[in-house]
Amino acid sequence: MTRTRPTFEALRLVGRSAPWHLAGSWAISAASGLAPVAAALLTKTLLDAVSAHAAWSVLLPPLLGLAGVAVVLGAAGPVGTYLEAELGRRAGRLAKQDLFAAVQGLQGIARFEDPRFQSRLRLAESAGGNSPGSIVRGSLGLARAALTTAGMVGALLVVSPLLTAAVVVAAVPALLAELRLNRRRMQAEWQTEPIERREFFYTSLLSDVQAAKEIRLFGLGTFFADRMLTERRRADAMRRAVDHRDLVLQGGLSVMTAAVAALGLVWAVARAAEGSVSVGEVSLVVAAIAGLQSALAGAVTALGVLHHATSVFRYHLEVLATDDGGRSAAAPAIETLEPLRSAIVLDDVWFRYTEDSPWVLRGVSLTIPAGSSVGLVGRNGAGKSTLVKLLCRFYEPTRGRILWDGVDLAQVRPDVLRERLGAVFQDFMSYELSATENIAVGDRDLLVRPHAGEEVRAAAERAGIAADLERLPRGYDTLLSRVFFDDSAGSEDDAAQPEVHGSYLSGGQWQKLATARALMRADRDLMILDEPSSGLDPAAERDLHQCLARARHGRTNLLVSHRLGALRDADLLVTLVDGRVGESGTHDALLALDGLYAELFRAQASGYQMAAEAS
Numbered sequence: 026m027t028r029t030r031p032t033f034e035a036l037r038l039v040g041r042s043a044p045w046h047l048a049g050s051w052a053i054s055a056a057s058g059l060a061p062v063a064a065a066l067l068t069k070t071l072l073d074a075v076s077a078h079a080a081w082s083v084l085l086p087p088l089l090g091l092a093g094v095a096v097v098l099g100a101a102g103p104v105g106t107y108l109e110a111e112l113g114r115r116a117g118r119l120a121k122q123d124l125f126a127a128v129q130g131l132q133g134i135a136r137f138e139d140p141r142f143q144s145r146l147r148l149a150e151s152a153g154g155n156s157p158g159s160i161v162r163g164s165l166g167l168a169r170a171a172l173t174t175a176g177m178v179g180a181l182l183v184v185s186p187l188l189t190a191a192v193v194v195a196a197v198p199a200l201l202a203e204l205r206l207n208r209r210r211m212q213a214e215w216q217t218e219p220i221e222r223r224e225f226f227y228t229s230l231l232s233d234v235q236a237a238k239e240i241r242l243f244g245l246g247t248f249f250a251d252r253m254l255t256e257r258r259r260a261d262a263m264r265r266a267v268d269h270r271d272l273v274l275q276g277g278l279s280v281m282t283a284a285v286a287a288l289g290l291v292w293a294v295a296r297a298a299e300g301s302v303s304v305g306e307v308s309l310v311v312a313a314i315a316g317l318q319s320a321l322a323g324a325v326t327a328l329g330v331l332h333h334a335t336s337v338f339r340y341h342l343e344v345l346a347t348d349d350g351g352r353s354a355a356a357p358a359i360e361t362l363e364p365l366r367s368a369i370v371l372d373d374v375w376f377r378y379t380e381d382s383p384w385v386l387r388g389v390s391l392t393i394p395a396g397s398s399v400g401l402v403g404r405n406g407a408g409k410s411t412l413v414k415l416l417c418r419f420y421e422p423t424r425g426r427i428l429w430d431g432v433d434l435a436q437v438r439p440d441v442l443r444e445r446l447g448a449v450f451q452d453f454m455s456y457e458l459s460a461t462e463n464i465a466v467g468d469r470d471l472l473v474r475p476h477a478g479e480e481v482r483a484a485a486e487r488a489g490i491a492a493d494l495e496r497l498p499r500g501y502d503t504l505l506s507r508v509f510f511d512d513s514a515g516s517e518d519d520a521a522q523p524e525v526h527g528s529y530l531s532g533g534q535w536q537k538l539a540t541a542r543a544l545m546r547a548d549r550d551l552m553i554l555d556e557p558s559s560g561l562d563p564a565a566e567r568d569l570h571q572c573l574a575r576a577r578h579g580r581t582n583l584l585v586s587h588r589l590g591a592l593r594d595a596d597l598l599v600t601l602v603d604g605r606v607g608e609s610g611t612h613d614a615l616l617a618l619d620g621l622y623a624e625l626f627r628a629q630a631s632g633y634q635m636a637a638e639a640s
């Protein structure tokens with residue numbers, strides 16, 4: 026990607042978000058770029074007129090002109106700052122909106138497990154929002170510097186072409202050095218980003234409410250703090266190296282610039298003493314050298330800002346251009362999916378997470394008949410959750426097909442498929458939201474429906490969590506959070522209102538809440554339950570399974586659980602072994618087969634039997 030593309034895209038983004046602020050900023054930049062040139066020329070005219078004892082009528086126009094320039098320069102600063110700040114805010118908001126629209130557009134989750142994508146996203150997110158504003162600031166600064174430089178060069182050329190050339194040539198190394206430094210700064214930023222991400226991970230761990238227990242119990246605080254500081258030291262060392270180069274280079278360039286200015290002044294004073302230039306021209310030389318050097322310094326700074334901002338904005342554009350990678354995007358996407366009538370068929374499905382990792386599924390062929398209940402059994406790491414993720418199209422099969430009544434799911438838009446699914450995942454989410462919202466997110470239409478309470482309560486009732494939620498301080502409206510205060514508990518105007526802590530649930534209660542969330546979609550074609558009762562007490566587990574059995578009666582569902590008692594009523598039980606389907610049949614048939622299922626079932630049953638005999 027060339028540097029002009031991010032600049033162009035950033036200006037386009039600013040043009041979309043704040044066109045009038047952009048136009049105003051350009052006008053102010055033009056005025057403040059030309060003002061120093063006008064001031065230098067007017068001062069020369071005034072001084073020459075004063076030296077020639079001219080009348081007031083001659084002195085007045087340059088005097089008024091200088092006053093006008095002072096007003097323009099005085100106003101340009103604050104107005105320009107205001108416009109640029111507002112423009113930066115608006116563009117930043119739009120950039121964030123675009124960025125997260127692109128992130129939401131990713132249908133799979135493989136990208137989120139790609140460290141390079143994470144680095145890009147983090148850079149785009151942390152600095153990318155400010156970069157359109159900085160690009161505008163940089164390009165305005167450059168335009169301002171160009172106008173001043175052109176004006177001052179013109180003015181100085183009249184007095185001495187040689188001096189003009191010397192001042193301009195002296196600025197070239199500064200410009201080149203700054204560009205080189207900027208490149209190094211960006212390289213350092215990219216190299217330090219993974220280090221910073223690790224530092225961020227350790228920092229978050231040290232303040233994470235979830236991690237606080239283990240860190241204290243195992244005494245890991247110093248261990249993680251040391252790691253955090255080691256990462257910080259590594260990143261600091263890289264930045265220090267760049268700053269050091271910066272220091273040496275900038276120091277040398279400043280000495281050179283000062284020497285050129287001093288030589289110019291000596292030359293002008295010597296010529297004035299000889300009488301070959303006027304007092305006004307001496308003032309013009311002084312103003313032009315100072316103006317030129319400050320314009321060129323401004324250009325160097327603007328280039329720095331522009332270079333850095335375009336490099337960061339490039340990450341923003343890269344995230345915007347990111348696709349799901351392995352998806353067969355070339356095929357036309359099917360926009361609708363009929364309700365399931367016949368079966369979901371996995372046809373020789375192979376899958377591995379990355380090209381260099383081992384196969385997790387090695388030719389799974391499985392039929393989930395419509396209206397039936399299929400239980401998936403296997404040892405840890407057998408690939409059960411992976412298969413569930415493929416069914417939801419979080420990943421694409423590496424080989425093979427998944428068919429929905431004969432339609433290849435690879436041809437169907439993932440969001441269309443997901444409208445037909447309900448699921449409780451093994452690693453379900455606990456949202457820092459109210460109890461009602463935690464359930465209603467299962468059916469996003471409910472989040473905006475005014476009287477969604479009844480449906481939420483019905484789902485909570487079925488999942489066996491209703492009584493616990495009613496007992497919360499504000500019932501279903503209670504915020505379930507350990508990190509936010511419950512703002513909704515008081516009015517905003519009431520400053521004296523005490524801060525109300527949110528409430529929190531136990532592990533099993535959260536799991537029931539997640540089940541209630543899934544039950545909001547109980548009418549969907551396929552319900553996937555991946556370990557829905559692992560954290561429940563035995564009575565709650567029995568109740569939940571009875572409730573789920575009622576909810577799924579006559580519906581298609583896939584149940585994954587190590588608690589084999591919960592699966593025994595399934596119409597079909599399937600074992601996964603070495604990434605393939607091992608056995609399949611009913612509970613009784615698989616016990617009679619005396620294979621893996623029978624082994625696992627007996628191992629679990631004997632645990633209970635031994636406990637019963639011991640008591």
Ligand SMILES: Nc1ncnc2c1ncn2[C@@H]1O[C@H](COP(=O)(O)OP(=O)(O)OP(=O)(O)O)[C@@H](O)[C@H]1O
Nearest residue numbers: 138378385403404405406407408409410411412451
């Ligand atoms: N996101 C991932 N990236 C890379 N490998 C993964 C990922 N998720 C799972 N795996 C690997 O895939 C294999 C199957 O994992 P999976 O979670 O599907 O097993 P499972 O049968 O659900 O296990 P469990 O019974 O322990 O829940 C494991 O070897 C695991 O290391």
